[in-house]
Amino acid sequence: MVKEGSKAPDFTLPSSEGGEVSLKELRAARPSSSTSIPKDDTPGCTREACAFRDTQARSRRRAPWCWACSPDSLASHEKFRAKYKLNFPLLADPGQGGGEEVRRLRREGDVRQEGDRA
Secondary structure: OOOOOOOOOOOOEEEEEOOEHHHHHHHHHOEEEEOOOOOOOOHHHHHHHHHHHHHHHHHHHHOEEEEEEEEEOOOHHHHHHHOOOOOEEEOOOOOOHHHHHHHHHHEEEEEOOOOOOO
């Protein structure tokens, strides 16, 4: 766990769109928009993911790179994305270390979730 007030260490997570995404890339892609999906294909997370999908046209004007982080596997992400036609990559984070840093970045203002104030 990162100590409050310190800079988040870099992490690299596999993406459902292939390849890997690092914290360094996320910071460079600012502004970006993110959401957290604790469990693929569950009622609450499906509503969240579909709402995020449906706001992408508006979000991409402010934050061109949109993504989500989840502890589920890439195989699970691929099925979930296809089933609900999700238009953003899901980063697989089974150890949830990256997800913790993503939440920290949101608090610090380095990344935003749809609905965050500018």
